[in-house]
Amino acid sequence: MKSSVEQLTPTRVKLNVEIPFEELSSEFEGAYAALAQQVRIPGFRPGKAPAKLIEARVGRDAVLAQVVNDVIPVKYSEAVEEADLKVISNPEIDVAEIVDGQPVKFTAEVDIRPEIKLPDYSKLAVKVDSVKEGDEAVDEQLEGLRERFGTLKAVERGAKDGDHVTLDLEATVDGKPVPDATTEGLTHEVGSGQLIDGLDEAVQGLKAGEQADFSTKLVAGEFADSDANVTVKVGSVKERELPELDDEFAQMASEFDTMDELRAAVGEQVGQSLKMEQANAVRDQVLEELIDKTDFPVPEGVVQEEVDGQIAQMMQSIGNDEAMFERLLEAQGTTREDFEKEAREGAERSVRAQLLLDAIADEEKTEVSQEELTQQIIFLSQRYGMAPQDFVNQLQQSGQIGALYADARRNKALSSIVTNVKVTDDKGKKVDVTEFFTPPQEGEDEGDDA
Known part of the structure; x- marks a missing residue:
């Protein structure tokens, strides 16, 4: 040959x-x-x-x-x-x-992958947000725990933000009933903005049994883009009653006997979680800095393939309904041309990041062990709520095992160079990243990197 x-x-x-x-x-x-x-x-x-x-x-x-x-x-x-x-x-x-x-x-x-001249990592510098003060973050977590164990209590006053109400809705367009916007006994949290525009404002101050009228623009169904007149009637108003942060609450909400023990455990979890969030932010910022500092041509065909994939995925999610797609774009205040332009910019940056990380992985001789790949599979299967073997079968059927390995290798390559970058927080304090990004020691298998 x-x-x-x-x-x-x-x-x-x-x-x-x-x-x-x-x-x-x-x-x-x-x-x-x-x-x-x-x-x-x-x-x-x-x-x-x-x-x-x-x-x-x-x-x-x-x-x-x-x-x-x-x-x-x-x-x-x-x-x-x-x-x-x-x-x-x-x-x-x-x-x-x-x-x-x-x-x-x-x-x-x-x-083909272009030739990429990698920068000197030691000359890169990134800045991330400082870790929140422990007490503030712990209080937020405990407040969230209180809300999970809160109870709803009926009140006789008018509804306000945060209350839970039951509603009857009737809507008409030019006097014609709108079945899709007519319902009874609907539960809604006031101020959440999860239903039609104007509803939260209309129910503010209404007591059980009272009603109000308002106008809104419908976004879906037979009368999409039409102005509708809506009557809302409040069936009940309930406020969330939160338990006190005391020893009784600690025993109800956790395995601890006292509030002090619960607060200490939450503090430890929060501290580790906040450090991990900062570590992720460091990694993301390092990648952004690498992309900005490294110039190389990006294959147009690969970019277009990613753009087409994004659009196909979007269309599939709405049943390939072109009219609905146009309405969604209009609701977002954009056009198809702008949407595709934004998709192309995102695709080009994504492809640029992949090529750059592949080049770093080659330079660092990064390999992913079977154990690391298995851990990645378990992590992703849990995220998607699937059994690991079912997730593997799905990857094999779609030919995505190779892509999963490539992503794991890229992530590991990026982690391996983070310790060479100067990292400070928004207060000017140097951030120690070695807890999460420890480079392999001489003679060690590079697969042991955190």
């Missing part, structure tokens, strides 16, 4: 491959076997017909086509490996005319 590489752009090449016909001899046996499963010849079981009969039935050209289809992926991979190309997209393959006895020629255009 002969092959050559033609550089089309800094991120795209064309492979020219020529396969001598004699190199195909070993492929004919496989081609006949494949065709034998497809062709039915009287007197022979499937897969058992002789090669000459198969060729007589389907023709020599069909056999040649089968051979070429089988051999091209193999020879393409060999050409990529021989040229030491770092391909990052599927190839566009063009096969020349196939002539029996003559060399098989094909070309393959493919995107």
Whole structure:
């Protein structure tokens, strides 16, 4: 096999491959076997017909086509490996005319990873928010715990923000009832903004049994984009009553006997959580700084593929309803052109980050152990509420195991260089990141990095 590489752009090449016909001899046996499963010849079981009969039935050209289809992926991979190309997209393959006895020629255009000159990490500097004071964060957590154990109590006063109310709604457009916006006994938290515009303002101050009228623009259904008149009637008003932060509460809400013990445990958890949040912020800021400091061309085809994927995912989530998509854009005050422009900017930055982290991983010789990959799978399966094996099966069926490994490798590569970067908080204090980002010691397996 002969092959050559033609550089089309800094991120795209064309492979020219020529396969001598004699190199195909070993492929004919496989081609006949494949065709034998497809062709039915009287007197022979499937897969058992002789090669000459198969060729007589389907023709020599069909056999040649089968051979070429089988051999091209193999020879393409060999050409990529021989040229030491770092391909990052599927190839566009063009096969020349196939002539029996003559060399098989094909070309393959493919995107490749560009050359990336990495910056000196020690010259990078990032700033993150300082960790909140412990007492303030602990109080927030305990307040959230109180709300979880709070009870709703009926009140006779008018509704205000934070109250839970039951509502009856009736809506009309030009005197016609709107079934989608008509309901009884609906539960709603005043001030949450989770229902139609104008509702929270209308129920403010209303007592149980009182009603009010207001106007709003409908955003979905038969009367989408129409102005509707809505009557809301309050059935009940309840306020959330929170328990006192005392020993009795500690025993009810936790395994601790006293409030002091509960506060100390929450303080420890909060402290670790806040440190982890800061560590994540450090990693994100380092990546942003790397992207801003490193200039290289990004493959247009890969960016477009990501843009198309984002739009396809969005359309699938709304049942490929173009009209609904347009209404969503209008509700957000944007246009399809602006949406696609924003999607392209995000896709380009995402691809740039992936290419940059791949280059760092190569430079740092980053590898992901089987144990680390397993931990990543367990973490993600828990996030999606799936059993780990079911999650693995889904990844295998969709061909995403490789992508999962690549993401784990990129994350590990980024973590491995964070300790080289100067990190300070918004108060000018140096941030010690070694608790979460400890570089491998000399002689250690790099898979042990935190």
